[in-house]
């Protein structure tokens with residue numbers, strides 16, 4: 510039997526507590542679309558869909574004519590499927606994990622180390638840092654997507670220090686003054702910002718819980734009296750506090766940009782960039798790693814020293830956090846989200862209603878293809894037989910194989926593809 514190099518996958522669902530519930534979740538909708546027999550429980554969270562070979566969620570091969578049952582097992586058997594450059598650069602492993610996220614309540618504020626720091630942390634504290642790899646991430650909004658990302662411009666932080674005395678109390682007079690007087694001097698500002706953030710993160714729990722309760726009480730009363738609480742970022746504060754009462758992360762909204770992505774917009778989270786996802790559905794792609802340093806909105810371990818040392822203290826506007834995507838010069842249907850790391854690139858493929866036959870071009874990398882909208886019959890010389898691709902359908906495509914789509918839906922088709930363009 511000749512070798513099959515293109516096949517459909519059944520992907521792992523993660524039911525983390527922060528996920529959207531039942532069919533409100535884009536993840537659940539995609540699961541049902543890909544498998545009409547799948548049972549979605551109406552009161553259960555459907556947080557993440559994992560499309561890849563990660564040992565905690567290795568995709569199942571949806572074709573019992575193939576001897577291996579999971580994608581990870583299959584790649585271990587046929588590493589050439591990765592493409593020769595990817596295979597050599599990433600030691601025979603698929604370098605990325607492709608996901609869909611449906612976020613109902615905020616995920617922890619976090620940052621991921623660069624490769625050098627990851628190796629050091631893993632050697633010192635393997636219980637907190639499980640591997641030696643970096644973890645750059647890209648989030649592309651499917652629905653309006655809210656998050657926190659990077660330090661705000663200094664004038665915004667100074668504005669909150671003035672308007673929110675409870676926040677000022679945690680940062681302290683000296684550090685706040687240092688930040689105020691640093692304006693205009695980038696190096697001094699970075700240092701002062703680090704001092705301010707470290708002061709806040711190192712506060713004793715009793716101190717910050719008292720200040721937080723005071724702040725929540727004040728903002729609630731102001732809101733009830735019909736006052737505008739935007740100078741205290743009141744709505745977001747109350748929302749996060751209701752999800753994580755007494756958590757230091759509630760104060761981080763005064764340091765970090767609140768970023769809202771419209772569908773199709775993306776944010777790239779490079780090394781040491783503080784970030785959190787708050788609400789919405791997105792496509793996510795990341796390097797294969799579990800290294801996360803947390804800064805709040807969590808019940809997990811917070812490593813304050815590592816966190817405060819590693820962060821990127823470069824203030825910048827919320828709009829500058831939106832990652833510029835570009836249209837592929839060789840294919841008008843493709844939008845490229847190509848971050849400055851070799852591990853992954855994401856492509857959005859939009860086949861217009863007027864096009865009935867579309868070829869997913871071959872690339873010199875294994876790739877994973879996900880249907881978000883539309884139906885097609887997929888044909889490839891490297892597949893056993895034609896594959897019906899509907900919303901939620903996932904296809905593994907080996908390096909240097911192309912796939913022909915015969916589009917059945919009247920309104921065209923939208924797909925996302927992850928690969929590694931070294």
Ligand SMILES: [Zn+2]
Pocket residue numbers: 619620621646778784
């Ligand atoms: Zn992250």
